[in-house]
Amino acid sequence: MTTKAKLVLDGNTFELPIIEGKEGGKAIDISKLRAETGYVTIDTGYMNTGSCYSAITYLNGESGILRYRGYPIEQIAEESNFLETSYLLYHGELPNNSQYESFEKSILKEYQLPENVHRMLSLYPEKTHPMAMLSGALVALSGFYPELGRENLNEKEEEMTFKLLLNHMKSITASIYRQKMNKSIIPSDPSLSYCGDFLNMMFGDGHKASVDPVMEKALDILLVLHADHSQNCSTSTVRMVGSSKANLFASVAAGANALWGSSHGGANQAVIEMLEMIKKDGGDYKKYIEKAKDKNDPFKLMGFGHRVYKNFDPRAKIIKGACDSVLAKMGVNDPILDIAKGLEEVALKDPYFVEKKLYPNVDFYSGIIYKALGIPYEMFTVMFALGRLPGWIAQWKELVDDAGMKIGRPRQVYTGSPVREYIAKNKR
Numbered sequence: 001m002t003t004k005a006k007l008v009l010d011g012n013t014f015e016l017p018i019i020e021g022k023e024g025g026k027a028i029d030i031s032k033l034r035a036e037t038g039y040v041t042i043d044t045g046y047m048n049t050g051s052c053y054s055a056i057t058y059l060n061g062e063s064g065i066l067r068y069r070g071y072p073i074e075q076i077a078e079e080s081n082f083l084e085t086s087y088l089l090y091h092g093e094l095p096n097n098s099q100y101e102s103f104e105k106s107i108l109k110e111y112q113l114p115e116n117v118h119r120m121l122s123l124y125p126e127k128t129h130p131m132a133m134l135s136g137a138l139v140a141l142s143g144f145y146p147e148l149g150r151e152n153l154n155e156k157e158e159e160m161t162f163k164l165l166l167n168h169m170k171s172i173t174a175s176i177y178r179q180k181m182n183k184s185i186i187p188s189d190p191s192l193s194y195c196g197d198f199l200n201m202m203f204g205d206g207h208k209a210s211v212d213p214v215m216e217k218a219l220d221i222l223l224v225l226h227a228d229h230s231q232n233c234s235t236s237t238v239r240m241v242g243s244s245k246a247n248l249f250a251s252v253a254a255g256a257n258a259l260w261g262s263s264h265g266g267a268n269q270a271v272i273e274m275l276e277m278i279k280k281d282g283g284d285y286k287k288y289i290e291k292a293k294d295k296n297d298p299f300k301l302m303g304f305g306h307r308v309y310k311n312f313d314p315r316a317k318i319i320k321g322a323c324d325s326v327l328a329k330m331g332v333n334d335p336i337l338d339i340a341k342g343l344e345e346v347a348l349k350d351p352y353f354v355e356k357k358l359y360p361n362v363d364f365y366s367g368i369i370y371k372a373l374g375i376p377y378e379m380f381t382v383m384f385a386l387g388r389l390p391g392w393i394a395q396w397k398e399l400v401d402d403a404g405m406k407i408g409r410p411r412q413v414y415t416g417s418p419v420r421e422y423i424a425k426n427k428r
Helices: 033-037 073-079 082-091 097-109 115-122 130-144 155-180 194-203 213-226 233-242 248-259 267-280 285-293 314-330 335-349 351-355 362-373 377-400
Strands: 004-009 012-020 026-028 057-060 065-068
Touching: 004 033, 012 033, 065 073, 065 082, 065 314, 073 213, 073 314, 082 097, 082 155, 082 194, 082 213, 082 377, 097 155, 097 194, 115 130, 115 155, 130 155, 130 248, 130 377, 155 194, 155 248, 155 377, 194 213, 213 314, 213 362, 213 377, 233 248, 233 377, 248 377, 267 335, 267 362, 267 377, 285 335, 314 362, 335 351, 335 362, 362 377
Parallel strands: none
Antiparallel strands: 004 012, 012 026, 057 065
């Protein structure tokens, strides 16, 4: 097999190394291209640029494959839970019983969110978006834990920060919700599971905790499915910020800000907003199916198809079952959810959607579940961040533990004005 690619520039031939990943993915190493030729490559949005070597998540969009550390997402979602998945992403291996028990105990019992973080969240203006509150709280943690906010943490300190963030993220998320709903804060209950504790902090009444196992399982699956997704926008942002040797709190806060956008983590909120729009227009979802098929109509059906998955989103197949269980359990009588189920049924059978492989994706089903649970639309992206947190942390750790780490510094092709003389103000 050829181990070099040849590039001809200005009559000169240059050889570029070819690199092959463990799953057959191939890359051309252009790291020395500018030094040797004076040229850079241009790749808007980095859609065809590998930014790192990573052993965390394998994603094959053409074949609909997603694996965490080599384990198919279907097996992880069926057999594992969110904390075990978090351990796997961070450590690279599944924990044995004693390792898991120690890990779970430390996260649920050894860390409590500082009271002043709750107080800080209460001081935000009433109309503040929850993602602004989340970002502020995450970066503020570096002030509450200055010993973990410095450069060059040792292995023990890195793991301590990992566990602390897993604990605090659910408490921050629940606190944001309670503050927005003008409800008193419910403290963490270490006798509950991670997801059970979170649901109790969100929806409990302050008395004896009571968590519906169907809701708990559905939430756990959602968090597992969102835990990592290769080098997406927010993960790449965490790595970019981390490459400057910024601490984990700042790096994760930056990832949350990247997730905020409607083209990324805001997609499940966009699904429900679309459904609300259809409801206000009379609820005729078939009309909007036809609008989506009309190439001259600007309307886009949110929650169908995926930027990466060209066939189907493997996560959507998994979460559909949890979605159906939640709706059946709750017996929710909500016209919005009726519209969603109608869209799903038509799109799965309509030849236009089948041929173009525009199947419902994970954002479609997660939005429906969050709506059924009673979570406000503007909280959806915060929920996404809660799930994505272990992936961000694992990716940050992989970066900073790499002896060959370099600060991220993309190049550009300048398209502005050529050199020109400055003109004094009175002569302009």
